[in-house]
Amino acid sequence: xxxxxxxxxxxxxxxxxxxxxxxxxxxxxxxxxxxxxxxxxxxxxxxxxxxxxxxxxxxxxxxxxxxxxx
Amino acid sequence: xxxxxxxxxxxxxxxxxxxxxxxxxxxxxxxxxxxxxxxxxxxxxxxxxxxxxxxxxxxxxxxxxxxxxxxxxxxxxxxxxxxxxxxxxxxxxxxxxxxxxxxxxxxxxxxxxxxxxxxxxxxxxxxxxxxxxxxxxxxxxxxxxxxxxxxxxxxxxxxxxxxxxxxxxxxxxxxxxxxxxxxxxxxxxxxxxxxxxxxxxxxxxxxxxxxxxxxxxxxxxxxxxxxxxxxxxxxxxxxxxxxxxxxxxxxxxxxxxxx
Numbered sequence: 001x002x003x004x005x006x007x008x009x010x011x012x013x014x015x016x017x018x019x020x021x022x023x024x025x026x027x028x029x030x031x032x033x034x035x036x037x038x039x040x041x042x043x044x045x046x047x048x049x050x051x052x053x054x055x056x057x058x059x060x061x062x063x064x065x066x067x068x069x070x
Numbered sequence: 071x072x073x074x075x076x077x078x079x080x081x082x083x084x085x086x087x088x089x090x091x092x093x094x095x096x097x098x099x100x101x102x103x104x105x106x107x108x109x110x111x112x113x114x115x116x117x118x119x120x121x122x123x124x125x126x127x128x129x130x131x132x133x134x135x136x137x138x139x140x141x142x143x144x145x146x147x148x149x150x151x152x153x154x155x156x157x158x159x160x161x162x163x164x165x166x167x168x169x170x171x172x173x174x175x176x177x178x179x180x181x182x183x184x185x186x187x188x189x190x191x192x193x194x195x196x197x198x199x200x201x202x203x204x205x206x207x208x209x210x211x212x213x214x215x216x217x218x219x220x221x222x223x224x225x226x227x228x229x230x231x232x233x234x235x236x237x238x239x240x241x242x243x244x245x246x247x248x249x250x251x252x253x254x255x256x257x258x259x260x261x262x263x264x265x266x267x268x269x270x271x272x273x274x275x276x277x278x279x280x281x282x283x284x285x286x287x288x289x290x291x292x293x294x295x296x297x298x299x300x301x302x303x304x305x306x307x308x309x310x311x312x313x314x315x316x317x318x319x320x321x322x323x324x325x326x327x328x329x
Contacts, residue, residue, distance in 0.1 A: 031238040057249060057314035064246035067239045068146045 011052035018065045020048055030066040035059040076299045078285045085291030088222055095222040095291065098167040106290050109283075110223045111168050113292060118161040118172055124151070125158045126174035137197045139255070146243060150204075153236045160229055167225065198251045202264040204244025206272040206308065211237035213304050214276075222291030245311060252315050265317050270325040276301040278328050 009016050021028075024045055030038065038059050042050050054062075087106075088094065096102055102110070124130065131151045138144040162172050194200045215234035221227040251257040277284060279298035287293040309319045323329060 029235070031235050031242070055314045056310050057245065060242050060245045060311060061249055063238070064242035068149060068243055068246075 006047055006049050008049045008051055011050060011054045011058055014058065014062055014065055017042065017050065018062060020045055021062075021066060030063045033063075038062060076279075076296060076302070078288050078296060082285050082289045084288055084294050085222060087289040088291050093222075095224050095227075098164075098225050105286065106292075107168070109287055109290055109292055110226065111165075111170060113218070113287070114161060114164050114168060114226065115170065118158075118165050121154055121158040122162045122165070122172055123158065123177040124155045125162055126177055131155075134194065134200055137194065137200050139197050143197070143247065150240060150243060153240070157233055157236065160233075164225055164229060196260075197247065198255075198257045198260050199264045199268075201244050201248035201251055202261060202268050204240055205248050205311075206244075206265075206268050207275070208237050208240035208244055209308055210272050210275055210304060212241060213300050217294050217300060218292065220291075220294065226292075249315050252317075258316050261315075262317055265312065266320050266325070269320050270327075273301055273305070273322070274326055274328040276304070 007020075009020065011017070021030075021041060025041060028041070033041070035056060039054070042054075087103075091103075096106070135144050135147045135151065138147050165172055194203060212234055215230040215237060218230040219227060219234060221230060248261060252261055277297035279296075279301075281297060284293070284296045288296065305319075305322065312319050
C-alpha cells in the first residue's frame with residue numbers, strides 16, 4: 001500500500017481552496033454556513049493540508065468565491 | 071451623546087400581544103388587528119421601497135453591472151441583480167397580499183419617504199464605492215431579515231429566511247470586490263472615503279434606539295430585536311472585517327442622523 005497523497009494549500013490561495021471545497025462538497029450552499037462551519041469543512045478536507053491562519057475576511061472572501069463562481 | 075436602550079420595556083417580549091390574544095401567527099388573507107396590519111405593512115413597504123422599484127425600472131441594474139471593471143465582475147453583478155429583482159417581485163407580491171398595489175407610477179412619484187442611503191445608491195460613482203455599499207448595506211440586510219425569520223406573519227417569515235440567505239451572498243460578494251479593489255487596484259484611500267460616507271448611513275438604517283414603535287414590532291412578534299441591539303451586533307461583526315483590509319471604521323456616532 002502506498003502512502004496517502006497530501007496536497008498543501010495556503011489560505012492565501014483562496015481560488016485553489018474553493019476548487020477543492022467545491023469538489024468535496026458539491027451540494028453545500030456556503031451562504032448557509034458561518035465562519036466556524038466553513039472552517040470545519042476546510043479542516044476536514046480529505047488529503048488536503050491547509051496552511052496558514054485565516055482571518056474573518058478570508059472566510060467572507062471564500063464564501064463569495066464559492067457562491068458566485070470564478 | 072449616549073445610546074443606551076437595548077432591551078424592551080417591562081411587560082413586552084417577542085409576541086407578547088399575540089399571546090394575550092391566544093394567537094400564534096397570521097397567514098395571508100387572515101383578518102389582522104388594526105395595529106398589526108399597520109406594522110407589518112410598514113415593514114413590507116420599507117423593503118419594497120428599497121428593492122421593488124427594480125421590477126419597474128432597470129436603469130440601476132445597467133449602471134451597476136457596467137461599473138464592474140471586468141467581465142467576471144459584470145457576470146457576478148448580473149447574478150446579484152437577478153436575486154435583487156426576485157426580492158423586489160416577492161416584496162411586491164407580499165404587499166399585494168396586504169392590499170397594497172405598487173405600480174411604476176408609485177415609484178416614479180416617490181411619494182413615500184425613503185431611507186437616505188438608498189437615495190444615494192443610484193449615484194454610486196465607481197466599483198469601489200459599490201463594493202463598500204454591498205459590504206455594508208447588504209450585511210445590514212442579513213441582520214434585519216434574520217431577525218424576522220420567525221415573524222408572526224408567516225408569509226413574511228418564509229421570505230425573510232430566503233432573503234437573509236441571499237444577502238449573505240451579496241455582502242460576501244461586496245467584501246470580495248472591496249478586498250480586490252484595495253489589494254489589486256490600490257483603492258485603499260478611496261475605500262476609506264466611501265466608508266466614511268456609507269458607514270454612518272448604514273448604522274442609521276437600523277432605526278432610532280429610542281423608537282417606541284420598535285417595541286410594538288417585538289410585541290406583535292414581527293421582529294425579535296430592538297434597533298440598537300441589532301446595530302451593536304452588526305458593528306461587532308463588520309468592524310473586524312473592515313480592519314482586515316486596512317480600513318478604519320468611523321466612530322459609532324460619527325455623522326449619524328438617527329441615533
